[in-house]
Amino acid sequence: MKILLVDDTKTDRLIMSTYLSKMGHDVVLAENGVQAVSTYKEVMPDLLVMDVIMPEMDGYEAAQNIRKMSDEWIPIIFLSARIKSEDIIKGIEAGGDDYLTKPIDHRVLAAKMKAMQRIAEMRHKLIDATSELQSVNKELKELVNLDGLTRLANRRYLDEFLKKEISRAIRHKLPITVILADVDHFKTYNDNYGHLAGDDCLKAIAHALKQVCRRPTDLVARYGGEEFAIILPDTQVENSMFMAEKLRSVIEALGVTHDYSTTSNVVTMSLGVCSLVPEINSSTEELLKKADDALYSAKKAGRNQAKSAS
Amino acid sequence: MRDATISEQTVETDSSVDFEILKNMRKAMGVLFVDIVDAFFEQSASYLVELEEAFSSSEIQVMERIFHSLASSSASFGANKLSTMARDLEYRIRDSGSSVASEEICSLQKEYLVVEKILKTFLVENIQ
Numbered sequence: 001m002k003i004l005l006v007d008d009t010k011t012d013r014l015i016m017s018t019y020l021s022k023m024g025h026d027v028v029l030a031e032n033g034v035q036a037v038s039t040y041k042e043v044m045p046d047l048l049v050m051d052v053i054m055p056e057m058d059g060y061e062a063a064q065n066i067r068k069m070s071d072e073w074i075p076i077i078f079l080s081a082r083i084k085s086e087d088i089i090k091g092i093e094a095g096g097d098d099y100l101t102k103p104i105d106h107r108v109l110a111a112k113m114k115a116m117q118r119i120a121e122m123r124h125k126l127i128d129a130t131s132e133l134q135s136v137n138k139e140l141k142e143l144v145n146l147d148g149l150t151r152l153a154n155r156r157y158l159d160e161f162l163k164k165e166i167s168r169a170i171r172h173k174l175p176i177t178v179i180l181a182d183v184d185h186f187k188t189y190n191d192n193y194g195h196l197a198g199d200d201c202l203k204a205i206a207h208a209l210k211q212v213c214r215r216p217t218d219l220v221a222r223y224g225g226e227e228f229a230i231i232l233p234d235t236q237v238e239n240s241m242f243m244a245e246k247l248r249s250v251i252e253a254l255g256v257t258h259d260y261s262t263t264s265n266v267v268t269m270s271l272g273v274c275s276l277v278p279e280i281n282s283s284t285e286e287l288l289k290k291a292d293d294a295l296y297s298a299k300k301a302g303r304n305q306a307k308s309a310s
Numbered sequence: 311m312r313d314a315t316i317s318e319q320t321v322e323t324d325s326s327v328d329f330e331i332l333k334n335m336r337k338a339m340g341v342l343f344v345d346i347v348d349a350f351f352e353q354s355a356s357y358l359v360e361l362e363e364a365f366s367s368s369e370i371q372v373m374e375r376i377f378h379s380l381a382s383s384s385a386s387f388g389a390n391k392l393s394t395m396a397r398d399l400e401y402r403i404r405d406s407g408s409s410v411a412s413e414e415i416c417s418l419q420k421e422y423l424v425v426e427k428i429l430k431t432f433l434v435e436n437i438q
Contacts, residue, residue, distance in 0.1 A: 008375075011350045011383035015335070018342050051382075055375055081382055081397065103331060103386040106338040 001113070001120050002026045004043060006036040006050040006062065007079065012102070016049065016079075019106050023113055033057025037065045045074060046120040047113075049100070052080040052091070060094035067095035073123070075116050079104070147222040149199055150206035158221035158229055162284045165233045169278050177232040177240035177275040180291040181209070181247060184268045184303040186226035188260040201256055201267060202226065208250050212243070229288070237308075240275035244306035247271060252304065268304035270295060275308065326421065327428045331388030336436060347429055350383055354426075358419055365415055373410070374403040380418075389425040392418070 003025045007013040017027045028043050030036040032054045040048065048066070052059040063076050078091045081102040088099060100112060145157035153161065162178070169176040183189075183205065190198040205228070209220045213230055223229040232243060248269055256267040272295025274287050290309040298307040336343045357376050364372040377400035385393035395418050399410050 009379040009382050010353045011346070012379075012386060014346055014349050015339075015386050018339060018346065022338075022340075053378055081385065102382055103388075106334070 001046040001117055002028065002043060003047045003049060004028050004030060004036065004039060004045040006030040006033070006048070006054070006059070008032050008051060008054040012051070012079075012104075016104060016109075019104065019109055020049075020113070023110060025113065033059060033062030033065075036062045037069070040066050041069070044072075046123075047074060047116050048076045050076060050078055052078050052087070060090060060096075063091075063095040075119055077112065077116070150203055150222050152206050152210070152228070153219055153221040155221065155223060158219065158223065158231070159284060161219050161221075162231055162287070165231060166278050166282055166284060166287065169233065170280055170282065173277055174234045175236055175240075175275060175277045176287070177230075177235040177237075177243070177273065178287045178291045179230040179232070179240070179244050179247065179271055179273050179306075180223060180288070180295045181228045181230065181269050181271045182295055182299070183226040183251075184263050184270055184299075185258065185261040189258055189267065192260045204254055204256060205251055205267070205269070208254055209247060212247050212250050229291075235275065237275040240273050241306060241308055244271045244273045244308075248304065248306050263303045270298040270303045271306035272296065272298055273306055273308045326389060326391045326424050327432075328388035328390050329432075331386075332429075332432060335387070344433060347387070347433060350387060350429075351426060353383065354380065354422060358422060361415060361418075365409075365412065368409060370403050370407070370409050374400055377403070380422075384422075384425065387425070387429060389429075392421045392425050395421055 003020055005013060005016055005020065005027050006029075007016065008031055013029055013031075017029060020027045028039060028045060030039045033050075034057045036048070036050060037057070048063075050059045050062060054062075057065075059078055059080075063078075066076070075097045076095060077098045077100055078096045079100050079102055080087060080091075091099060098112065098116075100109065145153055147154040165176055168174070183201070186198070186201075189201060193201075202222075206220070206222065209228060209230065213220050213232065215232075217233045219229075219231040221229045221231070230243075230247065232240065235243065248271055251269045252264070252266060254267065257265065258267045259265060261268065272291045272293065274290035274294060276282075276287075276290075278287070294307045294309040298305050301307065335346075339346055357380050361373060361376045364370075364376065377396045381393045381396035381400055384390075384396065395414075399414060399418070402408070402410065
């Protein structure tokens with residue numbers, strides 16, 4: 001363990017540090033409470049062994065300062081020649097965990113160090129486990145909202161996001177655009193090129209769509225199989241068609257060969273656009289339905305095109 | 311062999327030093343024991359000088375601190391009588407805020423010399 005040993009009496013410091021070093025610990029020394037506080041910050045020890053009565057700042061005050069200063073808990077052992085009940089209470093209240101009587105019996109010291117070592121190890125394990133848990137939690141939180149294949153937002157997140165954005169648009173009387181985009185003849189693509197190629201195609205499309213919708217407020221989500229939803233808050237009706245066309249052309253420009261498409265020799269997309277200033281009773285379902293109807297029209301009109309909801 | 315020699319110590323009856331503590335420490339410290347005792351001599355000597363200075367300038371806080379350190383370090387070497395004397399003086403200053411008499415400092419110095427002599431003898435007899 002890295003131990004910070006604080007004692008104003010040179011001989012005591014020497015005795016204690018010799019004992020501790022012989023036990024295999026790494027000892028850092030301080031001569032008083034003020035030094036203890038500043039050295040603590042520098043070395044971040046696993047354990048603090050500190051005399052109670054010292055000039056300038058006594059052990060109790062130093063312990064209080066250290067506890068206040070750091071969120072991390074490390075054991076503090078007080079050293080004292082006289083230990084009365086009130087000293088123990090005062091020590092614990094100041095943030096101490098144990099007492100060692102002076103003069104130090106090296107066997108007692110060795111036993112206490114063993115106990116403290118156990119605590120330090122448990123504390124390290126706990127810190128590791130906590131940080132692992134935090135990162136797993138963070139990952140989980142992201143996963144809950146993400147589509148595993150495309151790393152786009154998933155349907156769950158889309159519904160939440162759209163609901164919020166509609167409310168915001170209603171409150172500020174702002175337009176909102178919902179685009180539903182469906183890959184043309186994707187079933188035949190999958191059937192002929194295989195599911196792995198199908199997955200790669202969807203990933204490439206997801207990436208391309210995200211490149212077009214670069215405002216931090218825009219959202220591209222995977223709506224279902226080969227269907228994507230794009231939400232563009234605060235986007236005027238006329239701009240929405242421009243954006244939809246851009247999305248369409250970007251997918252076509254990817255140039256993913258699709259020899260089994262009856263629309264083109266590359267992968268293409270049909271898009272349905274619903275752009276409006278929502279009313280007080282507008283819902284996510286309503287906007288998605290309008291976009292879906294427009295998508296149906298685009299499909300019916302020959303695919304590889306964008307249609308606006310009437 | 312050496313431990314047997316220690317247990318046969320004849321000066322154990324001397325009330326100034328508890329040889330059990332001393333022997334235990336020697337055993338635990340090994341070769342470093344001599345250095346630690348030397349450090350104790352060196353520090354105690356400078357404490358005694360500081361103590362006289364503090365006494366003549368009536369700096370009772372400084373005296374209290376010196377008594378505290380002396381009490382603590384001498385106890386580590388089993389010098390219980392010296393430790394108790396220093397501790398009593400320390401507490402008296404802390405509790406009453408009054409100074410100590412020059413005779414008391416004299417007694418403390420004398421006791422230190424006794425301890426020093428015992429420790430030196432111990433070193434000669436036990437560390438070759």
